[in-house]
Amino acid sequence: SGFGLYASVSPDGIHWQRLSDKPVFYCYSDTGHSILRDPRSGRFVCYGRLRFADAFPQFEIGRAVARIESDNLVDWSVPEMVLIGDAGDPVPFHINEMPVGIYEGMYIGVLEVGDGAKPPERPDGPMQLACSQDGIRWHRVGDRADFLGAPDDPGGWNHRSHLKPGSALIPHGDKVFLYYSIREFPFSLDPLQNGFGVATWRRDGFVSLYSGENGGELLTQPFTFDGTELHINLEVADG
Numbered sequence: 001s002g003f004g005l006y007a008s009v010s011p012d013g014i015h016w017q018r019l020s021d022k023p024v025f026y027c028y029s030d031t032g033h034s035i036l037r038d039p040r041s042g043r044f045v046c047y048g049r050l051r052f053a054d055a056f057p058q059f060e061i062g063r064a065v066a067r068i069e070s071d072n073l074v075d076w077s078v079p080e081m082v083l084i085g086d087a088g089d090p091v092p093f094h095i096n097e098m099p100v101g102i103y104e105g106m107y108i109g110v111l112e113v114g115d116g117a118k119p120p121e122r123p124d125g126p127m128q129l130a131c132s133q134d135g136i137r138w139h140r141v142g143d144r145a146d147f148l149g150a151p152d153d154p155g156g157w158n159h160r161s162h163l164k165p166g167s168a169l170i171p172h173g174d175k176v177f178l179y180y181s182i183r184e185f186p187f188s189l190d191p192l193q194n195g196f197g198v199a200t201w202r203r204d205g206f207v208s209l210y211s212g213e214n215g216g217e218l219l220t221q222p223f224t225f226d227g228t229e230l231h232i233n234l235e236v237a238d239g
């Protein structure tokens with residue numbers, strides 16, 4: 001009966017005060033949750049692998065991402081499912097968690113995904129990217145390619161590791177930062193086999209297209225443009 005989400009607030013990020021001694025939302029989940037303030041509605045939004053037991057049996061369909069919202073961090077809405085595996089994924093398929101942030105006005109989610117059929121001694125924690133215009137309807141980008149996976153480097157500190165996103169994307173200057181944690185296989189409580197890392201890449205450098213020596217062309221979907229400037233992120237090194 002004690003499972004659930006607890007809410008705390010802080011004026012400085014160091015000293016915290018819990019808003020309630022009881023869970024503000026009753027559910028079960030053993031992975032991370034992501035909370036942010038929607039700049040359009042002003043409401044708090046929480047994403048997570050929320051399991052609702054008897055209250056919402058329609059959500060007992062595997063590991064997926066649900067969404068709840070609140071005006072005060074205490075009273076939350078009825079949950080809605082926003083992202084789940086589909087016919088394009090292996091079976092079984094898990095979305096363990098999805099830290100969410102707002103980047104240039106768009107919701108960006110970093111998915112920790114897993115293939116439930118893999119034996120436990122194998123790492124199965126690649127990450128994928130998803131985006132949304134409204135925080136409800138999500139689209140997985142880059143043909144569901146691994147966005148960040150354990151490097152194939154036998155001497156690397158995070159070789160053969162299960163990677164978990166530790167933050168949403170953090171723009172800083174001309175770069176984007178993503179913090180993540182690792183856990184070696186087989187699982188161990190040894191602190192030398194667990195740790196945190198940070199990945200960086202150039203700002204706006206999420207997905208790209210490359211042409212050969214003979215050049216190429218790109219045709220977009222039709223769209224309505226009502227601004228005054230249109231910017232194209234293009235590198236033309238050879239003319």
